[in-house]
Amino acid sequence: MTTKKITKKIIQEEVKKIPEKAKKEGWVLTFDKDEGIFFYSPNVIPSDTELHQITDEYSIYFDKNLNPRGVMIECYGNNFVKHHPEFEKITKDLFGERNKDEIKVVDPNKEKNKEAITFKALLEKTLITEVCLDGYKMVI
């Protein structure tokens, strides 16, 4: 369990650190097509972390010092992509159709693939924009 009191300002600051942290720790893009859940996280999300819902769209695994250790988007295709249509084509291009119940991992740090880099940038921008919206009501 986190030892810090969670406030809107702390969450906003921590979400803004995700791009730097992701680059440093080599976070990967993982689409679990079977569950319809998307992760942006290290290959293995560390133990001793706890999941906190940030907005209606996504949750973050935080460690006890409230460092973000992974992002999770539930109902990715049925909800998130519907609300963010800019992800529809790039998700298909990068992860393929959802006709197989597979877990597909794309490493944007290794792939020279332009789509992986674009996807990562778009996702990071979306995470930060949503949590910093003036009208954003913290779910936590």
Added chain:
Amino acid sequence: MGLTHMKCCLETVDYENNKVIFTEAQRQQKVAKRPELRDDNFINGRLKQTINCPNFVYQDCDKPNSRKAFYLQEYVVNGRPRYTKVVVDFKKKPQFVITAYRPDYVKERSKTNLLYGHDN
């Protein structure tokens, strides 16, 4: 290989007395992104209890016609509940745990049908 012949980390029954299993292979498939599943005490404790006696059960958001999301409220801190959530495929025989984790939010609320219990 049929589900009944696979090595299981949990075999139990749900609130309607249906057999539910969690295979070791399925656990290993999910464990990288689900730190909760590395803990045997969680699997044999909260996860099992959630299948046996959930507070409420929703249709799954992603596959509402074949999966259910079982919830058991663990505790409330500063007005915020913490749940154990277990996703079960009920079309397979025996029923089959897909994954489990500990969210602080009910994603299915207002999105799918409540199948059992009360979600206050």
